[in-house]
Amino acid sequence: MSQMNEKAATVPGVKTMMERLIAIPSISSASAEWDYSNEAVVHLLASWLEPLGFDLEILPVPGVPGKFNLIATLGSGPGGLVLSGHTDTVPFDDKRWQSDPFQLTERDNRWYGLGTCDMKGFFALAIEAAREYVDQPLKEPLIILATADEESSMSGARALAAAGKPKARYAVIGEPTGLRPVRMHKGIMMERLKFEGRSGHSSNPALGRNALEGMHEALNELLALRSQWQETYRNPHFKVDVPTLNLGCIHGGDNPNRICAQCELHFDLRPLPGMSMEELRQAILQQVQPIAQRRELELEFEPLFEGVPPFETAEDAALVKACEALTGHSAQAVAFATEAPWLQKAGMETLVMGPGSIDQAHQPDEFLELAQLEPAVRILKGLIRQFCL
Secondary structure (H helix, E strand, O other): OOHHHHHHHHOOOHHHHHHHHHHOOOEOOOOOOOOOOOHHHHHHHHHHHHHHOOEEEEEEOOOOOOOEEEEEEEOOOOOOEEEEEEOOEOOOOHHHOOOOOOOOEEEOOEEEOOOOOOOHHHHHHHHHHHHOOOOOOOOOOEEEEEEOOOOOOOHHHHHHHHHOOOOOOEEEEOOOOOOOOEEEEOOEEEEEEEEEOEOOEOOOHHHOEOHHHHHHHHHHHHHHHHHHHHHHOOOOOOOOOOOEEEEEEEEEOOOOOEOOOEEEEEEEEEOOOOOOHHHHHHHHHHHHHHHHHHHOOEEEEEEOOOOEOOEEOOOOOHHHHHHHHHHOOOOEEEOOOOOHHHHHHOOOEEEEOOOOOOOOOOOOOOEEEHHHHHHHHHHHHHHHHHHHO
């Protein structure tokens, strides 16, 4: 056995890696009481990758204490392949779990645990696939990327894109897609619109400025914009083939006999690939500003979070064709969002593909089918062979 293979042998098998990853809480959440650091997960991954010969770069996420990205690189060169995953999970309700969310539990030919499919399990499989190539000279580098806070702010991926890292030609994000390649998804925008007027006695409308009536006009404008966008934009690859706008919640006023002084609306907008989030926001602002001016209302319009841009990789891209050949499935579109837009922004041809089903993600008793393990490793090995050797 070569020295490199001896090092490879020191890295535990897939099940042990999975057990140890699942055992570490790394929840990310906008709620401080739920939010955890991911540092322990990053250092655990580093402890397995370094013996395999990977060069490690652990990067604190600027402005987010306790959150880190990991870039582990085997080989060197200007091209190469990134196998990317996020280290965090969503919060959970342990009362709805049949087993401990932080203990890998095997039953019904499945591994249960928080993060098994979404998506700590991908790291164990990527490391297992990489193990075969650690003593082979790579023409292009293999990079294993682990990010922070995908489930909340996506601050890890945003920081990497801002820094122009990592440098590679191709990237596969191992989100649970049933090992079917995904080359496009919609974006996510969550917006806040608020009107503030002046209260007064309801017997005389002239005593106040009614924010609720202003919002009524704004709602009509938003629904008209939705109709306009759905007539203009359509993509048959998506099950819901038009952009959507959902009026999610509204709050305003305090009593029937008082003029409503304040009204706030939160809504969700899902743009198709090719639609600009900034242009959508400007279109909304152009419609609601005149309402505020005419009714003498103060207007606030802002994102509830920065949003996720829509994503698309061309159907004839080399990575798409390679993943279709390895899996036997045509690339598809999905409704959920990923870190793909930021890896694409960093200059990489990007695709989403990993083991497990999105139907199990964010659910009690999250699991990964054991039948997915061997095919996942085989497909990842095929990608490494094609893009690194």
